[in-house]
Amino acid sequence: MEAYANIKLVKATAKRFRRYAQKLAPTQSEALDTLIDAHLKLAKESGQKSKSVQSIMDRSDTNADRIIALLRKIEKDQIKPMLGMLQVLFGYSSAQEQSGPKKGRSKAGGPMTETDFKKAFAVIDLKEEKLKLAADLELARREIHGLLSKKTEVVKPTLGRPYIKLQLYPEELKTLIAKYKPKT
Incomplete structure (x- = not known):
């Protein structure tokens, strides 16, 4: 049976x-x-496919597209500065070899000076700092979005205007305030 x-x-x-x-x-x-x-x-x-299977497939395609876009951005923002550094060090790029001296060469077209190297490295450091700040900003945006979407609730009282209720423990709120406090 x-x-x-x-x-x-x-x-x-x-x-x-x-x-x-x-x-x-x-x-x-x-x-x-x-x-x-x-x-x-x-x-x-x-x-x-059924709607649920199709929606999962669509989400995975979207995630794959996001990953590809992220890799392209990394290539553009992190590999290109290295290429720029090499071009500055050697004073030319392969695409513009015939056009004469490049930005990184000294004015007389002679060998690069120490100041030229310092300027090149300063530019590279600024680009790296910009990328780090952009990543930190994106992380903060995601954290705040998660907080607002998961820990808030719209309260509609019978009398008065609707308001937003934040569902956090006092310790969590203090931590967030300290984390996002403007630097003076």
Whole structure:
């Protein structure tokens, strides 16, 4: 004898299924098996996926696109400064070799001086600092967005204007205030 399991359904849906199952098969289990098999076969033949599977696929495609965009940004912002540093060190780029001296060379076209190197490294340091600040800003934005979306609630009293309730422990609030306090 086979073991049985309970499935909770809304009464109206259960009644509809029982009426349909009587017409389709001798038992409700066989009717449900037939429906599931038909659904899987139809999905396989048509190549379509259910809405939930399709939404998961769309999300993964979106995440992959975000990762690709992030990698491209990293290539642009982190690899290009290295290329720029090399160009400054050697005084030219391969694309503009014929056009004459580059930015990094001294005015007379001679060898680079120590000040030229210092300027080049200062530019590289500024770019790295800019990238770090941008990453910190993005992290702070995500943290604040998460806080606002998960820990806030709109309260609509019967009298008066609606207001926002912040669901934090006092220690969490003190930590956030200290973390985002403007530097003077």
